[in-house]
Structures are given as C-alpha cells and as structure tokens.
Amino acid sequence: MINISQGQWQQVNNTLNAKIFSELHYEELLIIEKLKINHCKNEQKRHLSIENTETTQGVELAVNAKNAHVCQWISGDNVWQFNAVECIWGNLVVDEKSLTRNGQVNIVSAELLADIAHVIKLDDIILGNLIEEIQQTLFADLIATEKLAQYDTDTLSKLSGVALQALLKGHPKVLANKDRLGWGTDELNRYSPEAANPFQLHFIAVHKKIATTGIEKLDTENHQQTVKRMLAEMMSEAQMITLFEVFSTQQKDLNDYWIIPTHPWQFQHFIVPQFTAQFADDSLIDLGVTGDNYQAQQSIRTLSNISRPKNNDVKLPITILNTSCYRGIPGKYITSGAALSEFIQHLCGEDDFLQHANFKVLKEWAGIHVSNPNQANIAQTPYRYNEMLGVILRQSPEAVLQGQQQDKLAAALMQTDAQGQSLIKQYITASGLTVESWLTQLFDTTVIPLYHLMCKYGLALVAHGQNLTLLMEDNVPKGLAIKDFHGDLRIVDQAFPEHQGLPGAIAAQLTKLPAQYLLHDLYTGHFVTVLRFVSPYLADEMTYSEEDFYQLLAQRILHYQSQYPELQERFQQFDLLAETMEKVCINRVRFNVGYQDTSERLLPVLATPLNNPLYPIAGYQ
Numbered sequence: 001m002i003n004i005s006q007g008q009w010q011q012v013n014n015t016l017n018a019k020i021f022s023e024l025h026y027e028e029l030l031i032i033e034k035l036k037i038n039h040c041k042n043e044q045k046r047h048l049s050i051e052n053t054e055t056t057q058g059v060e061l062a063v064n065a066k067n068a069h070v071c072q073w074i075s076g077d078n079v080w081q082f083n084a085v086e087c088i089w090g091n092l093v094v095d096e097k098s099l100t101r102n103g104q105v106n107i108v109s110a111e112l113l114a115d116i117a118h119v120i121k122l123d124d125i126i127l128g129n130l131i132e133e134i135q136q137t138l139f140a141d142l143i144a145t146e147k148l149a150q151y152d153t154d155t156l157s158k159l160s161g162v163a164l165q166a167l168l169k170g171h172p173k174v175l176a177n178k179d180r181l182g183w184g185t186d187e188l189n190r191y192s193p194e195a196a197n198p199f200q201l202h203f204i205a206v207h208k209k210i211a212t213t214g215i216e217k218l219d220t221e222n223h224q225q226t227v228k229r230m231l232a233e234m235m236s237e238a239q240m241i242t243l244f245e246v247f248s249t250q251q252k253d254l255n256d257y258w259i260i261p262t263h264p265w266q267f268q269h270f271i272v273p274q275f276t277a278q279f280a281d282d283s284l285i286d287l288g289v290t291g292d293n294y295q296a297q298q299s300i301r302t303l304s305n306i307s308r309p310k311n312n313d314v315k316l317p318i319t320i321l322n323t324s325c326y327r328g329i330p331g332k333y334i335t336s337g338a339a340l341s342e343f344i345q346h347l348c349g350e351d352d353f354l355q356h357a358n359f360k361v362l363k364e365w366a367g368i369h370v371s372n373p374n375q376a377n378i379a380q381t382p383y384r385y386n387e388m389l390g391v392i393l394r395q396s397p398e399a400v401l402q403g404q405q406q407d408k409l410a411a412a413l414m415q416t417d418a419q420g421q422s423l424i425k426q427y428i429t430a431s432g433l434t435v436e437s438w439l440t441q442l443f444d445t446t447v448i449p450l451y452h453l454m455c456k457y458g459l460a461l462v463a464h465g466q467n468l469t470l471l472m473e474d475n476v477p478k479g480l481a482i483k484d485f486h487g488d489l490r491i492v493d494q495a496f497p498e499h500q501g502l503p504g505a506i507a508a509q510l511t512k513l514p515a516q517y518l519l520h521d522l523y524t525g526h527f528v529t530v531l532r533f534v535s536p537y538l539a540d541e542m543t544y545s546e547e548d549f550y551q552l553l554a555q556r557i558l559h560y561q562s563q564y565p566e567l568q569e570r571f572q573q574f575d576l577l578a579e580t581m582e583k584v585c586i587n588r589v590r591f592n593v594g595y596q597d598t599s600e601r602l603l604p605v606l607a608t609p610l611n612n613p614l615y616p617i618a619g620y621q
C-alpha cells in the first residue's frame with residue numbers, strides 16, 4: 001500500500017524548491033532580486049522588513065548570517081519570495097521554510113518548474129520530461145527523508161561507510177538527482193541506495209570471443225585460475241562449486257568462457273532482450289542468481305559486498321538515466337583500466353609525499369565488457385546501447401582501512417541530519433580539534449595530494465564528493481582513497497618527463513586535456529561541487545567564516561608549493577589561486593539540449609567567471 005504523508009511530501013518539495021532556486025541562480029538562469037531590508041536594533045535577532053512590496057509582511061533571519069537577504073523572483077503574475085544567505089561563491093543558500101508563491105506556502109516543485117519554464121521560454125517537451133525526472137527524485141527523496149529521520153548527527157557519524165551512503169543527499173548540484181528514469185517503486189525498493197536492501201547478482205558465462213578484457217596478472221596464472229580469482233570475490237567456495245556444476249550441464253569448456261555478474265534488473269530488462277542471439281548461440285549462458293549479498297552505493301551502479309565487506313566492490317552497467325547520463329559501462333576504457341589502476345597505485349606507493357599523506361588507490365583490477373553486435377557498428381547510435389553489459393571489480397574501501405579507521409565519502413561533509421545539523425560540525429566537535437586544525441588536516445589529506453598528483457604527474461581525477469573516500473580516524477580525516485579510473489581519470493595533454501613510466505597503451509586510452517581544463521577536475525569537481533556546500537555550515541554553525549575557510553585552503557596550497565620550488569612552472573599552469581575562474585554549469589545543459597538520445601555524453605556550459613575565493617587576500621596570515 002502506498003501511504004504518503006502530506007507533511008513529508010511538502011517537506012521534500014520545499015527542500016527541492018530551495019535547491020532549484022539556489023542552483024539555477026548560481027547557473028545564472030534565474031535573476032533573483034534582493035529586496036531592500038530595514039535592520040532593527042535588536043541584538044539577538046535581526047528583524048528585517050521589506051520596503052516596496054505588498055505581499056511580504058516582514059521576516060526574521062538567523063543572527064549569524066551576515067549576508068542574509070529577502071529575495072524575490074517573478075514569473076508572469078506569480079511572485080516568489082524567500083530568505084537566503086549569499087555565500088562566498090555568489091550562490092544563495094535558500095531557507096526552504098520561508099518559500100512563498102503569492103503568499104502561499106508549500107508549493108510543489110512541478111509548479112515552480114512551470115513558472116521557470118515560462119520565464120526562460122523552456123520548450124514544453126523538455127519541461128514535461130524535466131517534471132518526470134523531478135517527480136522520480138521527489139519520490140526517492142521521501143524514502144531517504146524517512147530513513148534519515150531515525151538519526152542525529154552523533155549516530156550518523158558512527159555509521160560505517162556503506163551504511164552512511166544510504167543516507168546521503170545525492171548530487172548537490174543536479175536538480176533531479178535521483179531521477180533513475182525507468183525505475184518504479186519495486187525497483188527503488190530493491191536496488192536504490194536509500195532503500196539499502198541487500199540483493200544477489202545474476203551470473204552469466206560470456207564466451208571469450210565476444211568479451212573485451214582488462215585484468216591484472218593474466219600472465220602469471222591460467223584462465224581458470226583467473227575466473228576463480230574473480231568469482232572468489234563475489235561468492236563462497238560452495239556457491240562457486242554449484243555455479244560450475246550449472247555451467248558443466250551445458251557441456252562447454254570453461255577455458256572458453258568468462259563468468260561475470262550482471263545487475264538483476266539489467267539482466268531482465270536489457271541483457272536478455274538485447275543479447276538474445278548470443279544466448280541462442282551459447283556465446284552467453286545464463287547461470288542464475290547466486291553469490292554474496294550486495295547493496296547499492298551512491299552511484300547506484302557500484303555495489304558493496306554486504307556479506308564480506310572487505311571483498312571487492314562490483315560496478316555494473318544499469319541502463320537508466322541517472323543524473324545526466326545513462327549509467328552503463330563503456331568498452332573503451334576496459335582494456336587499459338586494470339593496468340592504469342595498477343600504474344597509479346604503484347606511482348602513489350613510490351611517491352613519498354603521497355605516502356606521507358596516506359593516499360590510497362582503490363584498485364580496479366578486473367574489467368570485462370561485451371559489446372552488442374547489433375549496435376557496435378552504428379557510428380552515431382546512442383551511447384547507452386553500447387554500454388549495457390560488462391563488469392569492473394574494484395578493491396573496497398574496507399580493504400584499505402587500518403586500525404579503527406572508517407571510510408566516508410567526501411559527500412558526507414555536506415550531509416545534515418533531519419534537523420539540518422551538519423555532520424562536519426559533529427566530526428570537528430567530536431575530534432576535540434579547533435575548526436582550523438581540523439580543516440588543515442582535511443585539506444592536507446584531500447586537496448593537497450590531488451594537487452600534487454596534478455602538478456607532478458599531470459594526472460587528475462574528477463574529485464567530486466562521490467569519487468573521494470575519506471579515511472577517518474577518531475573523527476579526523478587521516479587519508480584519502482581514490483577510485484573510478486575508467487574515464488574519470490584524465491591526463492594533461494603535454495609530455496611531462498614523469499610520464500615516462502606510463503605504458504603507451506594506457507596513455508593512448510586516457511583522456512588528454514589542456515592544463516586549464518584539467519584544473520577543473522579539482523577546482524570545479526571539488527571546490528565548487530563539494531566545498532561550496534560545506535563552508536556555509538561552518539559559517540552558520542561554528543562561526544568560522546567562508547573567507548577564513550578558503551584563505552586557509554589557499555594557505556595550505558601555498559605551503560605545499562613552497563616545498564616544491566622545482567614545480568614552479570607547473571603551479572603557474574595549474575593555477576588554483578587565480579583571481580577569477582571559469583564557472584561550469586551542468587543543469588543548463590539539459591535545458592539547452594533536451595532529453596533526446598545522444599551518441600556521446602553531454603558537456604557542461606560556462607557562465608560568467610567566478611571571483612575565486614581562494615585568491616589570496618593580503619593580510620591573511
């Protein structure tokens with residue numbers, strides 16, 4: 001029985017509406033007016049009233065919000081008003097409780113989107129699709145909100161990495177961040193991160209002739225040993241024996257086949273109907289559902305082994321639209337993925353600076369991809385059709401933890417409990433450190449090693465909150481684990497002498513970017529997409545200003561740079577401290593392009609350059 005509470009429904013819509021105003025204002029799609037404010041003398045609260053509007057009576061804003069505004073945005077005859085705090089990046093943190101439309105509260109997001117469509121002249125086809133994505137997101141948000149209500153920041157902070165992932169908010173910038181088009185209540189309940197339900201995988205045998213592989217140590221063992229090594233990560237000895245018995249009923253030679261897992265939903269919806277010919281000629285053989293239990297991580301397609309948490313994470317294609325693209329696995333990075341992660345792990349292990357920072361690489365040691373013969377030769381076919389079947393095995397964060405360490409996605413830093421209290425405040429308070437010491441430790445274990453990787457080796461990883469795993473000890477970040485090498489790791493388009501050890505085959509597969517683009521893997525990926533959402537909590541809850549936050553970060557970068565005078569030229573190429581930086585927008589892309597299929601993933605668009613809050617301010621220590 002579906003039983004939706006009106007109060008929760010209103011809450012998730014209000015939360016999303018606040019995000020819609022905030023991000024679309026940041027992306028310069030909505031021009032929001034800041035109304036004139038009269039301050040009264042009360043020292044405890046700043047009572048504000050607005051001149052020149054008839055609809056608003058006067059409102060209260062938080063005492064410690066020095067950049068608080070009453071804002072207004074008009075669409076035709078409809079007047080939206082809300083309180084917001086303007087942050088250092090120029091973005092607004094909107095108070096969801098204050099949102100009104102023509103004086104009415106609790107307006108659904110679909111209505112806000114219709115108002116926005118009117119102003120930006122959005123095509124109705126795009127609006128209709130956008131509303132579908134938003135409704136999907138809101139429904140998933142209901143489940144997530146209900147779960148989160150059971151925790152406060154103390155209990156949240158003590159959860160394991162996997163358990164915490166089920167409660168995280170999701171992508172902070174993308175408006176429809178739980179869209180998963182094609183999934184209904186049943187799928188969400190079984191397979192979504194917020195449902196946190198364990199499930200088993202559906203195994204198939206894949207004939208070698210249709211598989212593309214990238215697997216480490218193939219030269220040191222025979223084929224069957226490799227198959228067993230992979231399977232041992234995903235099932236018990238007894239389950240493996242039974243699986244081989246099922247395989248043997250087909251009278252095929254195991255030396256000709258790989259055995260891989262598929263996501264049960266993908267198996268049913270795409271693999272069987274799109275690869276029927278391969279099942280008919282035994283290039284694919286169904287071996288059934290077996291093995292360990294898995295739970296979806298935030299990315300949905302990467303799964304944690306719940307039965308044996310130190311065993312590999314499994315990344316599987318799922319052909320659903322989820323935050324801006326279909327979540328398949330492309331074949332183009334498969335052959336080099338394992339060698340690349342081996343190379344990076346070796347490189348980081350040899351680098352004293354990275355070792356000292358406890359910088360870890362979650363090795364993606366095995367990858368298999370099967371292309372669809374019906375689609376493979378259609379040059380401009382939608383990319384999703386060639387990304388339906390494959391697997392990547394990756395070391396789990398649990399496997400690299402030492403002592404009492406816990407793994408937490410960097411996205412945890414922007415998480416709150418149901419009352420809106422931040423998890424980062426909880427970590428800092430529980431650590432016993434000052435805000436400044438704690439942040440210094442955070443920057444020195446995250447930004448600085450990633451910056452070192454960029455400047456010394458010309459390598460960068462899209463450093464958003466889902467790709468970085470903090471290794472926390474006694475509530476303090478003591479290390480970092482990186483992952484996602486099949487496409488999200490890129491290299492500078494210049495020949496650095498440090499690239500000499502990089503095998504040509506790997507270099508050929510890596511995406512090469514000019515330094516000023518590569519920089520954004522850290523700048524936009526991390527500063528704008530993680531830290532922008534973290535610093536306001538410290539300003540609000542711990543009176544640690546955003547100026548102090550970013551100037552401290554700038555100081556840590558300068559401190560790092562002072563240790564490597566020989567990299568001076570690189571620091572100029574990869575200049576994180578420039579006065580202005582490009583502003584990269586992702587929501588506007590969908591508004592521009594719409595929902596039709598494309599042969600490549602969509603690219604972001606640029607808005608007015610940002611005033612860089614890291615630009616060193618004279619006089620800051």
Ligand SMILES: Nc1ncnc2c1ncn2[C@@H]1O[C@H](COP(=O)(O)OP(=O)(O)OP(=O)(O)O)[C@@H](O)[C@H]1O
Pocket residue numbers: 169170171172177297298299300301302315322323327411464465466467483484488
């Ligand atoms: N805070 C966050 N920042 C970025 N992405 C997030 C965040 N929370 C959830 N996500 C989701 O995680 C995914 C990030 O995409 P990305 O391509 O980095 O990962 P992936 O390749 O799907 O998985 P993995 O990182 O496990 O290899 C998207 O599906 C996105 O919606």
Ligand SMILES: [Mg+2]
Pocket residue numbers: 299466467484
């Ligand atoms: Mg990722």
